Amino acid sequence: MANALEKVVLVDGQSRTHGKFKRLLRDKYDLVNFRDAEKALSWLKTHGTPAIVVCGAELGPTDSISFSKAVDVVAPYSARIILTEEESTDFFRKALNTGHAYSVLVAPYSDDAILNAMESALSYHKRLVHDRNNLERTLAGSVKLLIDMLSQFHADAFRRTAPIRQNALKLAKAMGIRKTWELEMAVMLSPLGEALLPKEILSRYRAAKPLTDQQREVLADAPRQTRDLLKNIPQLEKVAEVLYLSGRGFDGSGFPKEGPIGSDIPLNARILKILTDLWMASPDGGVDTPAFEALMIRSKAYDPDLLRLAKKVLLDGGLDMSGKEITLCYVRNLRVGDVLVDDILTETSQELVLSRGHELTETTIRRLDQYNRLAGVRQPIRVHRPEVSEDRMATAV
Known part of the structure; x- marks a missing residue:
């Protein structure tokens, strides 16, 4: 039966x-x-x-x-x-x-x-369903490896993925969305277009400096580049479309200039737009009230129901690391699964190596060790480490 x-x-x-x-x-x-x-x-x-x-x-x-x-x-x-x-x-x-x-x-x-x-x-x-789940797990692992590698070379572009993913999961839970795979993939891959941009354009954009018309066109074209890179990969067609429309305003503003309006824009694209713009408007500590006030200046660009719910759910701010101890480590003591509390910076030039919120893998730990040997990174490093036994709660040296 x-x-x-x-x-x-x-x-x-x-x-x-x-x-x-x-x-x-x-x-x-x-x-x-x-x-x-x-x-x-x-x-x-x-x-x-x-x-x-x-x-x-x-x-x-x-x-x-x-x-x-x-x-x-x-x-x-x-x-x-x-x-x-x-x-x-x-x-x-x-x-x-x-x-x-x-x-x-x-x-x-x-x-x-x-x-x-x-x-x-x-x-x-x-x-x-069984085949889809296996494919999604395999694809998710491949995407995570890709992001790990890209974040080593484009740390500034990919620093937002961890905090935005945490906020996306909180918002999805509040909305009763049980299947979050597509949303999580969109968040993880959202900086891909920016990583392809010339560093000069990206740095001027981050610093809110004026851009030439040509530079603005290149910046606006980043979502299309991301879509074109992903749309032919099985299971990522919808993710590619979400990323393409994640800059599209609820009122039809933004990029692309032509496209769906209002609730016809995919839900995950509307979520990603709000969370990305909140991250851009927030301090390092996480989403705060001034960030929402900044979005309210252009409130018509956002789904009003989603914006109200996001304000209710996210104003606590920061990554949800409850139940995880903070441990001080040197690079040689880092473990797979550790989550960075702070950005990892070079010892002398203070250049960003890996952003806070990043969950460490064997690949990233090996890369950090190599980077430390060549250029040096600031240590000790603060990490969230779950299920730390009492004899390891002291500073690791």
Whole structure:
């Protein structure tokens, strides 16, 4: 018997179809019924991915193949079953190739045929989710390694990722967003376009110095460069679009000049815009009231509901390091998983080597050791280290 928590969406205009599925699936699946295709799509956009979507033959102005194709966009990991009275090969071909359906049931469908189709579709859905999770874990590890490497050479551009990621997770939790992978990837990769900029432009921009028209064009083009770098990588297509639109104002201002307005802008892009601009307006200690006041000067550029929620959730500021001890270390004593409390700077020139909030990996520790041998870094280094035993709470030397 299938897990009772597995959700199935049935969309059909016939009462007898709903009655039959309710009788068969009772106590086996969590069944959600719709008679209108548009209402079903709207529900799917806001309630996530059910295990199975069953498309009936009568959907009003929308045919079952078009509806199944639309479902593939908003819930690509749902297995789709099309109910039909058509027996032509052409219909089957269109249902599978155009509608991306998992299977087609031809009326009159017996109870056993429906139950077998549901069990097979559920197994298919679970395989899709399992493969997606494995791919996301692999991709997340690859992105983290890429960011680790880039942050060694573009520390100033990537210093914002740790505090913004922490704030993004706080905001997502307050909004009830359970799947944050796409948002976290967007945050981690958001400085990629800036890292490709000439250092002169980036330094003048950071210092709020005037830019030439040509320099402003180069700066404004950074989101497009990021999108073009990422859009052909599987699983990062949506992340690429989020990054491209993360400079787009809620009122249509910003970059790109043409594009969606208001709530048509992807939610993660709206979140990233607020958090990035807050970081730019905040002191090193974290988000504060003056930072929000700075954003309110151009309040129309931000989603008003998100801005109000961000103010409520984030005004405590700083990274959430509760439960983690602060330890003083020299480079040779750093461990994987340590999180930097302060920026790591060179001993003499005070050049930024690695930004605060960075979680250390074997790669970054090895790089810091090499950097220390060649140029020297300021030590001891303050880190957050979870689960530190009593005999190690003293300064590591």
